[in-house]
Amino acid sequence: MTVARPCPIRQACRREVVRGGLFSQRMRNSALFFVFSIAASGCAASGSSGAGNSFSLPEGDPEAGKVVFVESQCSFCHAVDGVDGLPAPVAEPPIPFALGGSSKRMSDGQLVRAIVDPSHFMSDAYPEAATQVGGESRMPAYRNTLTVQQLIDLVAFLQDAS
Numbered sequence: 001m002t003v004a005r006p007c008p009i010r011q012a013c014r015r016e017v018v019r020g021g022l023f024s025q026r027m028r029n030s031a032l033f034f035v036f037s038i039a040a041s042g043c044a045a046s047g048s049s050g051a052g053n054s055f056s057l058p059e060g061d062p063e064a065g066k067v068v069f070v071e072s073q074c075s076f077c078h079a080v081d082g083v084d085g086l087p088a089p090v091a092e093p094p095i096p097f098a099l100g101g102s103s104k105r106m107s108d109g110q111l112v113r114a115i116v117d118p119s120h121f122m123s124d125a126y127p128e129a130a131t132q133v134g135g136e137s138r139m140p141a142y143r144n145t146l147t148v149q150q151l152i153d154l155v156a157f158l159q160d161a162s
């Protein structure tokens with residue numbers, strides 16, 4: 001369980017979570033709690049039931065999301081199909097796919113999951129050497145760097161390109 005990770009003793013952590021101690025101290029008023037809830041949804045969406053596919057974020061601003069995309073250096077690795085004016089990717093080896101495009105349509109939950117926890121689900125459609133290092137995604141996890149509003153706008157931008 002993700003919230004239990006910072007605690008060295010798992011049992012003690014569980015007790016904290018049950019009592020609401022750790023949870024409320026660290027997570028109350030925290031955007032992270034929101035993100036974790038969404039991320040859980042993304043996880044369900046990648047399963048066979050597809051239940052998480054009905055999840056959608058509040059409406060975001062795709063133009064603002066494009067700015068977040070560039071400022072967060074997503075374009076270091078990713079091109080986006082059908083979107084001009086982005087810096088060209090420079091990652092070596094190159095990422096073997098572009099984001100966006102109707103054939104690769106992802107739900108909001110799947111996109112959020114891909115952004116906050118890239119190693120959770122990695123497609124096996126691409127050579128591992130181009131997407132993974134030591135079993136982990138080459139993509140950094142953005143869970144501590146984006147505000148919830150930035151995440152919403154980023155997803156709106158990627159959905160707009162799909």
Ligand code: HEC
Binds near residue numbers: 099118131
């Ligand atoms: C250092 C390179 C790198 C950077 C920077 C990076 N990514 Fe990625 N990204 C990857 C790799 C590699 C994958 C494929 C493995 C995986 O799913 O994590 C990927 C996968 C994805 C996927 C899932 C695509 C699919 O078809 O499954 C999305 C969505 C995505 N990235 C969005 C972003 C966004 C948005 C940013 C910026 C906030 C970003 N990435 C920054 C390397 C990067």
